[in-house]
Amino acid sequence: MTATAVRKVVDRGTTLQPKTPAALPAPPVFDNFTVGTIRRFIHAKFSAKRVFSVGNLTQELKTAGIIPDVTSLTSVWRLLHDMGFRYKTSQRKVYVRKESLDFVCRRIAALRALWHHQEEGRQVVYVDETWFTTRMNHSREWVDTTQDKSSNMYSRQVPPGEGEHLMVVAAGTANGFIESSFLCYTAKITSGDYHGEMTGELFIRWLTSQLLPSLTEPSVLVRDNAPYHSQLTENSRCPTTATKKGDLITWLEQHRLPIPPGATRPELLLVCQQNRPTPQYKVDNIIREWGHEVVRLPPAHPELNAIEQVWGCMKRHICSSLQRFTRVDLQARLAEARLCATQEVWAAAVRRSRDFEVGYWTSDNIHDAVGPIIIDLASDDEDIEDLSLDSDDE
Template sequence: MGFRHTLRDDKLYFYERRDIMEQRHNYLKKIRQYRREDRPIVYLDETWANSHMAPERLWLDEQGRGGWKRPSGKGQRLIILHAGSETGWTPNADLVFRSKKNSTDYHDEMNSEHFLEWFQKLLVNIQPGSVIVLDNAPYHNSVVEKVPTKSSRKKEMQEWLTRKRIPFSDKDLKKDLFAKIQLSVPNRKLYATNEAAKACGHIVLRSPVAHCELNPIELVWADVKRYLKVHNKTFKLADLEQLVPDAFQSVTPEMWAKHCQHVQEEEERFWEKDGLQEESVEEYIIELGTEDDDDDIEVRDIEFEGEGEDSDGEQDECEPVMDENDRELLRSDAVSDA
């Protein structure tokens, strides 16, 4: 019959969600346009490294002896942030620091203030007119100015209207104040990363949700972690931290170019699969899990973390963390398929 019994790939559900398909189509059209314009494409991302990380396979003798024993647990964690392109790592763009939070999600270590500070340094180290590809982590989506929402306090709405010199009455209800705010805000939010990049002559392009295969730095992180696992002998965080620059150095420009070429092949695969055609597209910003509360966000929040679950129990950045509604949809689909 041509059927086989296999594990269900939950990512396929996200690939086929209408809103995420629209994100993917817009992204593919925009990045194709930028490549035609011969713009440099810069990819950035964050990852982690645990002090107890080590290869999962090792050589043993007939009695099962050999190799070295690693301590139990994951150990302490480093947070790593960097950027690169088909020509290799971006100069002076690495950021490595020690985790201070006891959290399973390394994204908790970063906030919009720290990210924007690093981002400003990145902007002066990339080629003019670059396109910067980033994902939808909350700290990537901080706005230039926080606009009150329907759930904001009345006083906050009044203060915002006062700063904008928009007249209102003390007798106005919250709904009246919010209506005036909606009439006064721009059609699109002004994101801090977008505005900073624009001021330096660059463009920010956000990748679609759950599409880590469209960012070559995900493959680069695998190379970096492979080096760290092989050379991590003491399982001490300080020693692991000293290995990170060498791990970066181990990823050559040729490796970066190969990974970028692979990503372009993935783009073509999606392009053909989705039956896309050449046309001009509007700029599309994905509002997903921003740090600023917004009652009017159209795309439902989905969280992604890790790089596929590894032997240390870390979940990979490519894997979706589904909420109960998503799981119920999958269970319902499974019942109907049966």
């Protein structure tokens, strides 16, 4: 190549301007209607148990006319992320705890009994016990993450420790607390299960001196199966594995049951358990002596006891208002919380419990001569918001 040709090539390279890259097309903008349509489209795939990828989803959305034909896979991928969808390990193994047959039958029996008592015109009274502590606070509160956790500027400071506990037992109806039934006392322990603070004798004394004298009309008392509610009468007690062989024989003779000749202790115990008498509870008998009835809820069903939701409202108030975290402060806040549990709160709690009753009537496929009658306590009022269940059930 000659010197002239080399110079021309060099000159051409220095005079050429760099090419401007072509502008990328703006990503498409989807309105709320389109986003909602795409979400329902994907949920329909979930219901149909269909697996999809971004590619075939994009093609199907184009075919259905939901998105324009020029929409790219990248645009659909970004949209899915903006909508909250993620490509991750799905929950393929979901185990649902199956209720035992005994629990289901006890729930059905309780619902039927409650409905029949309401049909008879009895007032429904919800009974329960709970606790309040001087260290109550919300599980989540605003904090200043720029400060050290040990600093007073990090968050509202709650003193360490369990604090003092106040025990409360009360009863109420759709009209509110039965005032003379409200009993509050200081617990002896500051940790552990609060149920140990209530005994059968104390509960019966409260029942006969405060609650039952205040009921002016035939009522049905709804409550759980706490140990102090469930003391058996002497006639309905059945021998246990700790019963001696001589006592087993005596029990069989008292109940006029045949004693197998030469039977060993385990064989005698088996005969006793096979002839176990129907449970009779001291508390239930006392309530019936006063002209009222009892409905025992199955374990782990706090949603059927409306007072559990009222406890939740009161505890939220105390958690938000405690400032000095002393017994005096807690007692003052508890008095305020009682005033917060108005008739409207109670009516909303009862309505919600009855909604659960209707749900169980449907899910358990309960049939009776007449379906359950649900009374609208306040059809013109909205339900109280944020009613939550307390976790005091047995």
